[in-house]
Amino acid sequence: MSLIFRRKPLGRLLADTEKPEHQLRRTLGPVQLTLLGIGAIVGAGIFSTVGTAAAGGANHIGAGPALAISFVMVAVACGFAALCYAEFAAMVPVAGSAYTYAYATLGELVAWLIGWDLILEYAVSNAAVAISWSGYFQELLRGFGVVIPPWLGTDYRSALQATALVAQTAAEGGDLTALAAGILRDAEALKTAPHVLGLPIVFNLPAFGIVAVITWITLIGIRETARANSTLAIAKLAIIAFFIVLGAFYVKPENWTPFAPNGFHGISSAAAIIFFAYIGFDAVSTASEEARNPQRDMPISIIGSLVVCTLIYVAVALVLTGMADWKTLGNSEPLAAVFRTLDMNWTAGIIAFGAVLATTSALLPFQVGQTRIFFAMARDGLLPAWAAKVHPKWRTPHITTILTGVFVAAFSSLANIAELVELTNIGTLWAFILVAVGVLILRRTDPRRPRPFRVPWVPWVPLLAVGCCLFLMFRLPWITWVWFAGWMSAGLLIYLTFGRHRSRLREAAA
Numbered sequence: 002m003s004l005i006f007r008r009k010p011l012g013r014l015l016a017d018t019e020k021p022e023h024q025l026r027r028t029l030g031p032v033q034l035t036l037l038g039i040g041a042i043v044g045a046g047i048f049s050t051v052g053t054a055a056a057g058g059a060n061h062i063g064a065g066p067a068l069a070i071s072f073v074m075v076a077v078a079c080g081f082a083a084l085c086y087a088e089f090a091a092m093v094p095v096a097g098s099a100y101t102y103a104y105a106t107l108g109e110l111v112a113w114l115i116g117w118d119l120i121l122e123y124a125v126s127n128a129a130v131a132i133s134w135s136g137y138f139q140e141l142l143r144g145f146g147v148v149i150p151p152w153l154g155t156d157y158r159s160a161l162q163a164t165a166l167v168a169q170t171a172a173e174g175g176d177l178t179a180l181a182a183g184i185l186r187d188a189e190a191l192k193t194a195p196h197v198l199g200l201p202i203v204f205n206l207p208a209f210g211i212v213a214v215i216t217w218i219t220l221i222g223i224r225e226t227a228r229a230n231s232t233l234a235i236a237k238l239a240i241i242a243f244f245i246v247l248g249a250f251y252v253k254p255e256n257w258t259p260f261a262p263n264g265f266h267g268i269s270s271a272a273a274i275i276f277f278a279y280i281g282f283d284a285v286s287t288a289s290e291e292a293r294n295p296q297r298d299m300p301i302s303i304i305g306s307l308v309v310c311t312l313i314y315v316a317v318a319l320v321l322t323g324m325a326d327w328k329t330l331g332n333s334e335p336l337a338a339v340f341r342t343l344d345m346n347w348t349a350g351i352i353a354f355g356a357v358l359a360t361t362s363a364l365l366p367f368q369v370g371q372t373r374i375f376f377a378m379a380r381d382g383l384l385p386a387w388a389a390k391v392h393p394k395w396r397t398p399h400i401t402t403i404l405t406g407v408f409v410a411a412f413s414s415l416a417n418i419a420e421l422v423e424l425t426n427i428g429t430l431w432a433f434i435l436v437a438v439g440v441l442i443l444r445r446t447d448p449r450r451p452r453p454f455r456v457p458w459v460p461w462v463p464l465l466a467v468g469c470c471l472f473l474m475f476r477l478p479w480i481t482w483v484w485f486a487g488w489m490s491a492g493l494l495i496y497l498t499f500g501r502h503r504s505r506l507r508e509a510a511a
Contacts, residue, residue, distance in 0.1 A: 043310055051321065052338075072314040082436065099432045099435060121428025125425050140337065163185070216409075
């Protein structure tokens with residue numbers, strides 16, 4: 002039993018990175034790493050979930066104009082966690098992020114569980130981002146007169162839910178034209194879909210396609226991935242600046258009154274939803290093994306990307322809720338929709354193009370992060386050895402990259418975005434908690450180890466990170482906890498039947 006709680010020494014973690022067959026290429030500098038973080042953070046969250054966070058949804062009430070406070074609240078919680086990540090990333094510049102840190106502090110079993118949990122943050126969240134990308138991409142195509150058939154532009158579950166909502170509205174004598182255009186399109190999917198063996202074929206082709214392209218980019222090299230990400234990140238920041246500056250001219254201060262219509266309950270409920278807009282700063286830590294000077298650059302890029310994105314988010318929230326009544330923002334393309342209400346369709350088209358860029362650049366860091374976590378777990382023997390193989394030319398973990406791409410592409414073409422977002426949030430919050438606890442443990446068990454960056458005010462900052470994350474977790478719907486418990490139970494079963502018997506640390510101890 003004690004073997005499953007055995008910790009992996011930090012010296013051995015660092016030594017594993019020097020083996021030629023497992024060595025990644027160190028090519029990333031501080032600017033590239035910071036843009037990697039911005040690319041991961043600014044994505045589907047600010048372009049999609051910001052609307053439902055303000056207006057409310059089926060499982061939560063909206064924050065209204067106080068959405069800006071929700072963003073600040075989440076930024077504070079993430080800031081505490083970011084400091085903990087920065088200490089680990091500078092001290093242990095090894096691929097694997099929270100999985101690696103847990104292995105060094107909390108033991109093998111916890112490390113496996115957090116590695117399994119990180120699939121929710123990286124692979125599952127990428128599926129959600131790909132679905133959002135598909136929605137904005139189809140919106141952009143419609144501006145050019147190109148319409149993708151509904152059965153090729155959504156998933157079966159969303160089509161089923163939309164059909165039920167349309168039927169319910171019709172039965173109650175409601176106005177179908179009052180329903181969102183996206184709901185009506187999804188409802189058409191089941192009506193127009195071809196059938197095979199009596200089953201309707203409903204498939205999100207754009208989401209599948211973009212994941213295939215992103216997988217190819219991440220496969221051919223980290224340098225190429227960083228270049229593509231930097232270009233996309235700069236472009237989307239320019240378009241967000243365009244929204245803020247132009248939208249400011251159409252702000253009506255009366256839309257900010259009352260500022261917090263649902264009080265603190267609405268603010269905190271929205272915070273649990275928009276947390277999805279912040280996940281990504283920790284994706285920088287997965288690239289620490291490919292940073293030129295991780296001891297200096299990792300803290301700068303992790304904290305810097307979080308600060309920049311917080312300022313952007315608060316500005317977007319204030320302008321968005323000032324342009325329109327907060328109750329009307331509950332749609333999947335709120336930034337574009339507010340300009341359409343002003344008959345500024347050309348502006349809405351530019352915003353839709355920016356959303357396509359934003360979600361594309363958000364896909365890249367998470368696709369890289371997931372493959373590096375699988376790579377680290379396989380290098381430790383907890384996954385099959387072939388998952389740790391590095392391509393001789395591209396120096397990337399090519400097998401895990403391809404398999405991750407297949408999984409995310411399939412999932413994004415069949416799954417529902419709302420459920421994926423909530424599942425991603427709870428998995429990420431749990432990872433943040435374990436990293437913060439790891440800082441406390443390592444400060445006690447290995448206090449003399451050199452720390453290029455130190456979390457200030459220990460133990461208070463890690464404890465605040467734990468408290469804030471737990472608070473946000475308990476604001477999520479109970480069904481999300483049920484799915485999370487089932488996911489973690491499946492991970493525990495896989496470890497007990499496979500991972501623990503093939504652990505290299507266990508073999509060395511034996």
